[in-house]
Amino acid sequence: MKKILVLQISLLIIFSAAGVGLLFSTDIYNDVQRKIVEELCLSCVKLKPDTKVEYLFDTANDESHPTFVLENLSYGPVLITYRIDFCPGCDDLEENLIDVLNISFGPYDVFYKRISFEDENITFIHINTNQISEESELYKSRMIYDTVGTRGNPMMVFVTYGYNHGFIEPAYATLYGLEEKDIDDRNEELKEYISESISLYNYHKHVID
Amino acid sequence: MKLQIKRLISQFFFFFITNLGAFRFKTGFCYPFFYCNACPAATSACPLRSLELSVFDMFKKPGNFSLKLLLYPLLILGTIGILTGRAVCGWACPIGLLQRATGRVARYLKAKIPFFKKIGQHRIEKYLRYTKYVILILLVFITSIFIGFVFTDICPVGILTGTFAILALQPGVYVPSFYFYIAFVIFILFLILIFLVERGWCRYFCPVGAILAPFNKISILHMVVDKSKCKHCNICSDVCPMGIDVPNMNRDPECILCGKCVTTCPYNVVTYKRVK
Numbered sequence: 001m002k003k004i005l006v007l008q009i010s011l012l013i014i015f016s017a018a019g020v021g022l023l024f025s026t027d028i029y030n031d032v033q034r035k036i037v038e039e040l041c042l043s044c045v046k047l048k049p050d051t052k053v054e055y056l057f058d059t060a061n062d063e064s065h066p067t068f069v070l071e072n073l074s075y076g077p078v079l080i081t082y083r084i085d086f087c088p089g090c091d092d093l094e095e096n097l098i099d100v101l102n103i104s105f106g107p108y109d110v111f112y113k114r115i116s117f118e119d120e121n122i123t124f125i126h127i128n129t130n131q132i133s134e135e136s137e138l139y140k141s142r143m144i145y146d147t148v149g150t151r152g153n154p155m156m157v158f159v160t161y162g163y164n165h166g167f168i169e170p171a172y173a174t175l176y177g178l179e180e181k182d183i184d185d186r187n188e189e190l191k192e193y194i195s196e197s198i199s200l201y202n203y204h205k206h207v208i209d
Numbered sequence: 210m211k212l213q214i215k216r217l218i219s220q221f222f223f224f225f226i227t228n229l230g231a232f233r234f235k236t237g238f239c240y241p242f243f244y245c246n247a248c249p250a251a252t253s254a255c256p257l258r259s260l261e262l263s264v265f266d267m268f269k270k271p272g273n274f275s276l277k278l279l280l281y282p283l284l285i286l287g288t289i290g291i292l293t294g295r296a297v298c299g300w301a302c303p304i305g306l307l308q309r310a311t312g313r314v315a316r317y318l319k320a321k322i323p324f325f326k327k328i329g330q331h332r333i334e335k336y337l338r339y340t341k342y343v344i345l346i347l348l349v350f351i352t353s354i355f356i357g358f359v360f361t362d363i364c365p366v367g368i369l370t371g372t373f374a375i376l377a378l379q380p381g382v383y384v385p386s387f388y389f390y391i392a393f394v395i396f397i398l399f400l401i402l403i404f405l406v407e408r409g410w411c412r413y414f415c416p417v418g419a420i421l422a423p424f425n426k427i428s429i430l431h432m433v434v435d436k437s438k439c440k441h442c443n444i445c446s447d448v449c450p451m452g453i454d455v456p457n458m459n460r461d462p463e464c465i466l467c468g469k470c471v472t473t474c475p476y477n478v479v480t481y482k483r484v485k
Contacts, residue, residue, distance in 0.1 A: 012291045022280060033235060041246060
């Protein structure tokens with residue numbers, strides 16, 4: 001048998017066996033599906049969602065607000081951030097969150113924390129959708145607030161109270177990153193959004209009480 | 210059925226398969242060719258995106274290097290490369306299909322205007338072909354480690370298949386990011402290139418082609434030229450979309466196994482071979 005044929009067959013066996021082995025012995029298939037194919041890569045499309053801070057009452061998929069949000073809403077406004085494992089935009093936003101909220105956390109953490117922001121109470125919830133089950137309420141909550149509906153990352157949601165045709169109801173605003181470029185300006189921008197949600201909360205919570 | 214018709218059917222078939230995501234069919238595979246996973250209709254991942262992600266966190270978060278994300282596209286491309294070399298570029302890649310269409314214009318210009326004929330025959334042309342390896346190493350791997358996703362930020366195929374499609378499907382929802390304008394200029398240059406030089410993207414810039422090219426040297430399926438019967442009429446080289454000197458190619462890494470040389474050779478000296 002010619003040497004080249006032996007080389008071809010050997011390499012084919014090595015590559016295909018390693019490929020099949022990788023496919024069946026690891027979660028690479030799900031990783032690629034969830035982290036690359038199903039997530040919109042805003043870097044690939046060179047676009048960013050044109051979302052202004054606009055508080056809405058109807059959720060993106062018409063489902064009710066998740067229970068973990070409603071439970072925390074009694075404490076103060078809720079700030080939720082959604083991210084995926086590989087996301088430079090999310091890393092940038094988290095730098096601002098760490099600065100402004102004066103907390104520390106990692107990109108893979110999934111947690112909630114009640115914190116004080118300028119002497120007001122808020123709940124901060126950090127969700128990495130790659131680190132949780134697709135069946136979990138945390139994961140599904142993403143589609144409730146994804147107003148654009150394309151799973152862009154990072155996604156930041158402010159949930160507070162608002163006045164809706166005679167009723168005080170939970171209102172939310174979804175943002176996909178910050179507008180400003182400079183880190184200090186971004187911190188100020190983030191502070192403004194949080195302050196606005198607190199103002200709305202205090203004004204309407206007063207009516208509920 | 211004529212070989213080139215078969216190839217056209219194959220290209221349209223793979224174009225259809227590539228875009229099954231339009232019917233919500235999303236898989237966890239990587240394409241063995243160049244196509245953007247940000248296209249709303251994409252079924253699978255761009256192999257370059259997977260490679261970028263695998264090394265992205267290395268610098269920022271040491272220890273986060275993902276070996277399986279690096280190996281996965283390389284093993285898919287490697288298996289196909291050993292079987293067929295760069296045949297996927299000629300028979301399956303949707304960007305290859307696009308260039309097949311624009312190649313007619315390039316061929317016309319080459320025939321009518323001497324300047325365009327010189328472009329593909331200039332002495333630096335063979336060195337330009339190494340650009341794709343530089344792009345692969347520099348923009349896909351090195352910048353991903355130290356800077357970020359530079360390649361996907363400026364990729365013209367992302368603009369073509371992802372950006373335009375998303376802007377058309379969801380007008381008013383998105384605004385251009387900082388990289389959009391740079392990428393758009395590169396996209397215009399990409400268009401000019403593929404209209405001026407046949408398969409210009411594949412020849413000089415395609416990083417997936419750079420991964421597949423070395424496999425031509427050992428692929429089971431390859432092209433052979435029976436030199437004893439060759440009359441050196443050079444018709445094969447004239448029709449080659451990759452600008453290869455076909456009679457002397459000897460498993461050329463640039464060959465995309467399109468078979469144009471096979472169909473045009475009047476003496477039938479160029480053929481497909483499965484083994485050496």
